[in-house]
Amino acid sequence: MHSVVCIKQVPDSAQIRVHPVTNTIMRQGVPAIINPYDLFALEEALRLKDRHGGRVTVITMGPPQAEAALRKALSFGADEIILVTDKAFAGADTLATSFALASAIRKIHESHPVTMVFTGKQTIDGDTAQVGPGIAKRLDLQLLTYVSRVAEVDEAGGTITVERRAEGGVQVLRTALPCLVTMLEGSNEMRRGSLPDQLRAARHELTRWDRVAAGIEDVTRIGLKGSPTVVNKVFTPSPRAEKAEMVTVDSGRAADLAVELIARIGGRFPVVEAELARRAG
Amino acid sequence: MSNDAPVKKKRKFELDPRLAAYKGVWVFIEHERGQVHPVSWELLGEGRKLADMLGVELAGVVLAAPGEGQPFCQEAFAYGADLCYLMESPVLKDYRNDPFTRGMTELVNTYQPEVLLLGATTQGRDLAGSVATTLATGLTADCTGLTIDLDNRSLAATRPTFGGSLLCTIVTLNYRPQMATVRPRVMGMPERQEGREGRIIEHPLAMAEESIITKVLDYIPDDTRDKPQLPFADIIVSGGKGLAKPENFQLVWDLARVLGAEVGASRPVVQAGWVELDRQVGQSGKTVRPKLYIAAGISGAIQHRVGMEGADCIVAINNDPNAPIFDFAHYGIVGDALQLLPALTEAFRQKLATARRAG
Numbered sequence: 188m189h190s191v192v193c194i195k196q197v198p199d200s201a202q203i204r205v206h207p208v209t210n211t212i213m214r215q216g217v218p219a220i221i222n223p224y225d226l227f228a229l230e231e232a233l234r235l236k237d238r239h240g241g242r243v244t245v246i247t248m249g250p251p252q253a254e255a256a257l258r259k260a261l262s263f264g265a266d267e268i269i270l271v272t273d274k275a276f277a278g279a280d281t282l283a284t285s286f287a288l289a290s291a292i293r294k295i296h297e298s299h300p301v302t303m304v305f306t307g308k309q310t311i312d313g314d315t316a317q318v319g320p321g322i323a324k325r326l327d328l329q330l331l332t333y334v335s336r337v338a339e340v341d342e343a344g345g346t347i348t349v350e351r352r353a354e355g356g357v358q359v360l361r362t363a364l365p366c367l368v369t370m371l372e373g374s375n376e377m378r379r380g381s382l383p384d385q386l387r388a389a390r391h392e393l394t395r396w397d398r399v400a401a402g403i404e405d406v407t408r409i410g411l412k413g414s415p416t417v418v419n420k421v422f423t424p425s426p427r428a429e430k431a432e433m434v435t436v437d438s439g440r441a442a443d444l445a446v447e448l449i450a451r452i453g454g455r456f457p458v459v460e461a462e463l464a465r466r467a468g
Numbered sequence: 469m470s471n472d473a474p475v476k477k478k479r480k481f482e483l484d485p486r487l488a489a490y491k492g493v494w495v496f497i498e499h500e501r502g503q504v505h506p507v508s509w510e511l512l513g514e515g516r517k518l519a520d521m522l523g524v525e526l527a528g529v530v531l532a533a534p535g536e537g538q539p540f541c542q543e544a545f546a547y548g549a550d551l552c553y554l555m556e557s558p559v560l561k562d563y564r565n566d567p568f569t570r571g572m573t574e575l576v577n578t579y580q581p582e583v584l585l586l587g588a589t590t591q592g593r594d595l596a597g598s599v600a601t602t603l604a605t606g607l608t609a610d611c612t613g614l615t616i617d618l619d620n621r622s623l624a625a626t627r628p629t630f631g632g633s634l635l636c637t638i639v640t641l642n643y644r645p646q647m648a649t650v651r652p653r654v655m656g657m658p659e660r661q662e663g664r665e666g667r668i669i670e671h672p673l674a675m676a677e678e679s680i681i682t683k684v685l686d687y688i689p690d691d692t693r694d695k696p697q698l699p700f701a702d703i704i705v706s707g708g709k710g711l712a713k714p715e716n717f718q719l720v721w722d723l724a725r726v727l728g729a730e731v732g733a734s735r736p737v738v739q740a741g742w743v744e745l746d747r748q749v750g751q752s753g754k755t756v757r758p759k760l761y762i763a764a765g766i767s768g769a770i771q772h773r774v775g776m777e778g779a780d781c782i783v784a785i786n787n788d789p790n791a792p793i794f795d796f797a798h799y800g801i802v803g804d805a806l807q808l809l810p811a812l813t814e815a816f817r818q819k820l821a822t823a824r825r826a827g
Contacts, residue, residue: 200632203633314631315610360684419637423634445816
């Protein structure tokens, strides 16, 4: 059983602030973390290893500092970490990213045949959920997205049974290995790393692959060149044509403010008034 | 300025002639267990506008089991489609990635649309990512605004970025189709036009069940009783970190009970564990379009705004007069939510009681 887990280092979005004057992202001091959704993928891979033996390789494409995210993954119990990093990857959209990661996984597969590929359901910075499906298609792997539970893996029979979140229910799917699974949040709970793993995480030698080492010859498929989408502009939304009508009363009392607000809504929003009337009736 | 100063010319964009043949706006009609997901109708409403801007036809794409798809096509016409591409096959009975990707890819390659829209649901996102990769074209997820740049007929797709701290506009210039997903309730529901007709183009899928590796063993419908139903709620009372303590969130529940409203929450409140994930309103939570949205102690970050700005009437209560929520609320009260929420509860209780007596 050899699982490859794709992770991404992301800024902790709960701590991102926008500069009030320049409307730019203030990156300083925002901690970088492993994309929280990826932890469910990593934990699921580690559980498979607990049950079936084998190994867990964690891979990320990113800048050199993404090494920290990989070492964190080691501390949870991953066996191998690979940082795919090259200036040529800069500006990649999801199509170019899945191309690069798929190439690297193919390379991993040459030395250690891959049984499963895991990703989180999406990242918290891009929120696209596109890279997992992209990798699966490029590697011709069966794709299982939004998996809430890996019910059974039959290694000898080469099958896997999972529960997949659909819109109005849960699909129970069985497919053949190898396959790619994107894990849903809350599907498991990340373990605490053992002390030996934490020590190993600090000392373990990082495998660093540039474009060539990752098996990529065609530079038009990666980075900005390999990205069909172009970001035209980044902006803050404009206020509504009219800003909020501020409700004030001379008394300043909350009770009076409430009555005044309700009276004003009734005058300007008959749709709300009608809805309230419906509830009264 | 001297005459020989270099004149900066705006480079004119020329679409590859092979791609210029791609015409029309398509909407994937998503269904599960015989029910079309309403996001498909919302997308037809938006797709209609884009098709009219481009001067092209709007098509629905229906992939279904034999005999299942016709009624979906008729519904699509009522919601604005000019035609539908209908692909029926036993292998399309339940949603599975492989046959749906194959079917959609084949339709795109045959009929060549310039824009393809899908719902940002578990099904739509699964399919969109696979189709875009197979076709090697651009895909923009979770758009909150779509328009056409008429200079080059390109789809300008706006979405939140940096975890919902800012918005960005993304274009796919030299690739077709230009693909985008939109979350349910982000776009309004179009008017249903009874009796509106269109034409159906049937296209077979040559794919045998034996060739499909993934099998559906079972389907367990959700138990929706006792689950919050925010996306279709008419009145929502939401609370944020401005309420200071989890105990204070009870004031939101109190007002919601009097109004018969659903309770929503901002991301920080959900992350702090004050309320369950199903109540989170915003980019990574639910998108809502109620008639009345009351936000107490919510500052109005973009990731929250994109989830609720479709509300008819937004009331914001915040003690910070500079909170961004006052930029897009209809009514604002600068004050202490801990005092205003009980006051509103009482005032609404009296208003409803008066109406009841009168009615």
